[in-house]
Amino acid sequence: MKKRILSVALVVAMATTMFAGCGKKSDKEVKDAVSGIDVKAIDFKTNQQLTSDKVELTVWESTGGPDKFIEAAGKCFTKLYPNITIKYVNVESRDANSKIVLDGPGGNGPDLFATVHNNAGVMAASASIAPVPDSEKEILSASCNAATLAGATLSKADGTTQLYGYPVSVETYALFYNKDLIKEEEIPKTMSDLVTYIQNYDKKSGVQPFLFDAGNAYYSVMFTSTPTIHLYGENGNDIKNTYMNSKESVAQMADFTALAKAINQKSGDIDYKHNDSLFAAGQLAMNVSGAWNIRIFEESGINFGITSIPALTGSTNPPTNFMGVRCMFVSAYSKHQPEATAFAEFLMTKEMQALRCELTSTMPSRDDVLDMIDNDKIKTYMEGINKQIAYSYPMPNMAQASLFWTAFESAFANIWNGETTDIQAELDTANKSATKK
Secondary structure, eight states, X not given: OTTOSSOHHHHHHHHHHHHHHTHHHHHHHXXXXXXXXXXXXXXXXXXXXXXXXXXXXXXXXXXXXXXXXXXXXXXXXXXHOTTEEEEEEEOOHHHHHHHHHHHTTTTOSOSEEEEEGGGHHHHHHTXXXXXXXXXXXXXXXXXXOHHHHHHTEEEOTTSOEEEOOXXXXXXXXXXXXXXXXXXGGGSOSBHHHHHHHHHHSOGGGSOEEEEOOTTOHHHHGGGTOOSSOOTTTTTTOOTTOOOTTSHHHHHHHHHHHHHHHHHOOOGGGSOHHHHHHHHXXXXXXXXXXXXXXXXXXXXXXXXXEEEOOOBOTTOSXXXXXXXXXXXXEEBTTOSXXXXXHHHHHHHTSHHHHHHHHHHHOOEXXXXXXXXXXXXXHHHHHHHHHHHHHTXXXXXXXXXXXXXXXXXHXXXXXXXXXXXXXXXXXXXXXXXXXXXXX
């Protein structure tokens, strides 16, 4: 820990420098992207019922690519609606769900903002987001797969469902590997192979073979999930049971403990920030990470590829893991909801989805977009991520699902660090803490 080759601070500084130094390049990217798009050819029906008054829509998004996408898409949208302009404001997606509650009521919030789908339950409960109009559901259903839409949909007390977000991208974690440290044909196919690879790795090389954030439930849930056992049930809304303490889950945790012994580092010492830092520095052969780091890893100069995570014992498929759906939500506090809705719908067109993928290096939510990507490198990255997404399921988005994180992160850390050997009892305790009877 004390001798990290590349510190977290340096990675952040590197990313900051990257985007600050490339400001002119990014502006040119936006200009070139807009000039290359024939907005009249986009399959998007303009709404004649929108206001003819001059309107400025405020959109919250993150930096590092999503910002440039909103700016570029906004310019395209204004070509269709000359009276409507888009104002980008930097609010990171991880902060937007809490900030909207504070800024929205006072009129200082956005008309449209981005955050991950599993925040939808809490935001809907606080009446901070507007539901997607029924007329829009058919449009989204025709282009997005069922799992993606499920992430943006909430179950209501009467048994019906309500769609709240416009899913602009899909994300999960996968296996990133340094091509200069491990050949593609050497990548372990199973967790057993991975343990053997770690044990036989040359520890004098100064390079670590494999790491992942074991104490983080977002990652370690792949050891307690199966194709038929998902957190809080098939639909993610059974608050009475997490199902993460099933006999199948306990059996799969044998791979988790085997990795713990092979890696032989405390969970607190191998969090994702540490691991990503080592990988960016070329000091880690394999790392479990996500598309959100592609730009940083590219800028670091390492030669890397992406593929699925090794299969758990007894399976030939990648582990079942979490999928995150990045959604654009219309603020319930917006005075221009029809116009914000129109822009959100515009972001879902094939052309805008392809543009977003190229500018952000993240997976489109539509199934019919990857073939439109001109950048072969980005397309290859997306194909690697897709190998894992095929086995992912949306994180539960009900408000009570927040109970899962603290309860199971404690359990995973205790098991990984050898503080308990009774895995069933540990998972039972976590299950009790994360449920309501």
